[in-house]
Amino acid sequence: MLQQLDNIFFSELDNGIRIAVEEMPWLPSVSLRFVLPSGTIYDVGGMEGSSVILCDWMERGAGDKDSRSLIDSFNDLGVRRGSGVDKESLAFSASCLAEVLSPTLALYADIIRCPILADDEFTSAQQVALESLASLDDEPVSRLFIALSEAFFKSVHGRSGYGSKEGLLASNPKQLRDDFKRRISPQGLIISAAGGLKAESFVAEIQNLFGDWQGATIPAPEFELAESSYHHLSEDTAQTQIGVAYRGIAPGQAGWEEDLIAMNALSGGMASRLFSEVREKRGLVYSVSASGRQLKGFGYNLAYAGTTPERAQETLSVLLAELSKLYEGIAEQEHERAKTGILSNLIMQGESSAARASSLARSYYLLGEPRSLEVSKVAISQKSLADVNRFLHAQPKPRFSVLTLGAKALEGVA
């Protein structure tokens, strides 16, 4: 049963697969996204990162095609592909010209339903995951955020999208093949598409390719936060990297739009508070930002600043002061600018097939229903300055988890 909301169409198959489509008939291209709730939080304890191996392994041969002929088939069609794992999901994305949509879908149906998962390809996938993890040795900012996430969450949500060396090494083909059967299931799979396609025929095609597939749901782990804390990683870097994590608003929860507007006032454009206080007025940094991160049922905020060691102490105190001060409320002009920025971004998102496919899958996953641009626009437009400030004043004082990486530790962090 195909439902329609503004210009989007969505449907849930009997086996649990959810499909969302946005028709953009003026485009010659189509973008697709397949999201499986199978990220690193679902990795078996002791095998952290096995989802990273699994994701790669699934693309190394599927159906009647070995790794090379599968990749050749995609390239014959000119498909641009991506895949990856984060805390919650294992996802494949693709963009192609509309005329090759059907054969592209058939290849993805094979990857998701019947990957070959050959032993020798496991070894390569494991090696690629280990290399990718090792590459972090030369990326201090990435390591900062991985360590911050581990310090912020007590639950498995602290895991990064890279896994651990021990976890990757402990993974083995037999266990991961069993794990594939457990965790890759139509229950929870979301397929979204946007661009020059017809919703009705797309859903029929998905029904045809995936309709007879059955599988169980796997329960999501509970969230648990660690006590707020300060950690320092001592390293010989030119800049001291500062990362801050604190609790935010869960997607769909009351106050979500208000929080979006407030975070935009804090760190949206160049007139936002962080840019203007930390960079423009004081020249303390080149880069400073804060943004909300959404998991299903949980939201948190991350802030970042990078500065030379002698100015790190001042940067940290200005940064934390601005993060706290937000909850005292925003001014009318800030509210106007933030809303304009968000609305304008939504309009521009409506021109890109990849942005829409990704946004549809994301809203379907986080909110339980896909959101049209129109619904998002109205939800933001309705929030008055008083709404936003009422929300901000009602929030508890933020408790910061802070992590720094650089020459020396900083002081004055609670």
Next chain:
Amino acid sequence: MSLSFHHTVLANGLEIVGEHNPQAQSVALGYFVKTGSRDESPEISGVSHFLEHMMFKGTAKRSASDINREFDELGANYNAFTSEERTVYYGAVVAEKAPLLLDLLSDMMRPALRQEDFEVEKKVILEEIAMYQDRVQARLFDKLNQNYFRGHPLGNSVLGTSQSISDLSREQMQDYFTARYAPNNMLLCVSGRYDWSEILNQVSQLTQAWQRQDSSRLYPTLNPASGKDDFEDAKVQRIHVAVSSPGFAAQDERVYAANILAYCIGGGVGSRLYWALEDKGLVDSVSFWHDSADGLGNFMAYLSMAKERYQEVMDIFYGSLAALKDKTISEEEWLRAKRKIATALTLRGETPFGRLMSFGSDYQYRQEYTSVREAVDKIMAVPLAAGQLSLEKQDFYSLSLKPALKVVG
């Protein structure tokens, strides 16, 4: 999509081009200034990029905070960047707000360059230099450019050094600005939904006081380095390698073939280097591409690996390149690479913002308009033989950053 192309040159030499798309919701505007680090002398190294920052710091009628605030009030998606040969200021807004964005961007092109703003922004630039010092790829490519270009201005550093930035005066920046930001050295590019005659009227008024200058650029001959250099870098744990070799100028028709060839060699999953190195996890990253610039171009590569695998990886890498000299690329490989490029071009062309960059830079180099459709047709028509020609005499220069040997004791 029924696109149309617009073009005019004002009396002061400012060239304006537009690609109109009646389906678009938004419009993207950009000033493309033909200037960058290749146009700098050593004593003003980094001035192009520092100036780019200063262009946001106010004009005769706007303060820095006015500029930031107005961009945000327009809901604009905006920024600027500086490369070796181009400085671009751009923004995208919903179509109705085009006149306001045009007014703001045009006013910014005549900055106040106030001393107090200059001093604060200098600190930000020094922080940016420090930030890139922590990025291994930035250190690697800076060194590669220095060595490979052997004094050719395309090897100049975009950021400059802490010393050159600290020593730079406001007056030096002002002189550079006057010489380089002349209307005859700039292109205004418009993409999306707009009213061409309104744009023309408005730009003519906003820029009528802009004065022509002699903004010529030098095109010395490149005598690139070849061979191999290794450097110890106390901050790296892995080995990072950059490779460069002469290719084709952006104005040369052979760039199409060079791009396809580079895709066959190292354009991601399914390319030669992917199968030889990445598929098996011998490297964490390998890519090979063609970088075309004003007057000359280069094939480039980047590899990163564990230090134990260095020799094995580089042998495979050079072996893969050597194999190409025997014209081993098949028709299928060639066609796949072309299709991948065609899809990428089509996707980038979906939005006015994505289109602005390829349209503007392409026009600035070649002074001719190519629609996405025409570009795709051109690429699909390039025969395999063209790619084999562009490979014949390759002499690669490579530079490696390696972990420093630890002194025990």
